[in-house]
Amino acid sequence: MLKILSAILLATIGFAGFNSASFASEDAWLALQKAAFAARELNYQGIFVYQNGKQTRSVQITHMNNAGQELTRNMILDNQSVAGKPTSKQPREVFSQGSDIVIFHPKNDKVIIEKRRGQNLFPAMLPVNLNSLKTSYTAKIGVLDYIAGRQAQIIELIPKDAYRYSYKIWTDTEFGLLVKMTLQNEKNETLEQITFQELSMLNSHDLNWYQPSIDLSKKYEMEDATLLNRVHTNWIVAELPPGYVKVDHIEFMANGKTAPVNQMIFSDGIASVSLFIEPVVKGQRPKMGHHLIGSTHICANIVEGYQVMVVGEVPLATVQQIAKAVSFKKQTATR
């Protein structure tokens, strides 16, 4: 007992030795940790707005943690007109249960049901384990602000190198929930913003909201057999930008393609990059170079007769490095 006490005492003295800056950093990480849990554990409902370049979306979210099982319904409120014609009045609904996502997507006289996998959707943007973030970013406490009529603490995530952008995260001072996040490039221009406009905590445990609104005048169909398959091929990325790890590898048949597309997803904990590999089709000119769309960089490369495409809301250097580092390992000894 005495040993434990003295250990605590020593630890306290040790902490006192830190300067105030590292205390502030500890507080910042603590707030982010709290935000990561709050988004998954609390029951809430609200409306958030997502902006990327000129595009805007309003989404109504209902989230409930039902005995450890996370249930979310996202209703996309303003279906923008496509090619000048207004789209269906029925909103697109996205249901998620853990990382399984079911999308009800009204299209003319049909409703297409799409199944996806995904995680870390707003406001659960932060991973529960922050270690990966800590290796690539420093966290800093910013000023207090008000979001959706509630007090929020700003935390800044500042990249330690040029392979990622910076983030500003607003956390609710009462509930800890992430209520706003922005993405800034190296020139400190805001690329993306996602923020609650309305937010309230739910007191009921009623699950009646967790069902799609069914329009019986429409025909429901599963989306065309887009086969998703988790694979282990011999594609390797020899040198990933620091801090990025492979989080997923899938293979799918894209519309109008004759061979499956390999997609690998890399993440540093918050930023993510997709790598696509598919054979170059005869008679079609392969793509090279890079381009910026909104906040997304795309870089194309050709490796051993394959089209390589790297896409992510990250600096150009990151997609370029990944595009260059792809190679095909002919050995299968490791399998």
Next chain:
Amino acid sequence: MKEQLSALIDGEFDVENAEHLIRSVKSGGELQECWQSYHLIGDAMRNEMVLSHDFSARVLSALGDEPTVLAPQPVVKPTIAKTSFFKTNQFWSVAASVAAVMFVGVMVLQQQLNSAEDSSPIEIANSMPLEYLEAHQAAAPSGAAYYIQNVNLTGAGQ
């Protein structure tokens, strides 16, 4: 009729009085389509392996003259014969053929190595592959851009 069918599937309609519904579902047409929609939605929401689109139609025809099989238990949420699908050989043969297709896909992928050196590369900016953008946004973790998905992306970068 559609509302009654909905209530029946939700277990909120008296099964004793449902014979007319079951008869019209079985006779095909609009109500049968509704029946299929409901089950498709139910399967998707319950996170079950959704089988082919006409699967429920085939089940329906296989059920023959047993209307009571169609009727869900009154209070409990309907789970019509679903577990048994997975135990049948039919399910596993579907799964096996899917696996075979994927395997062939990989073979094709690997055989096409070095098959296209005959056309010169094009600059990406002149031919934007938006399908990749969409696939990235659909699958990437913490994709805030997820909500932009399926918007008319053409010209977004100009």
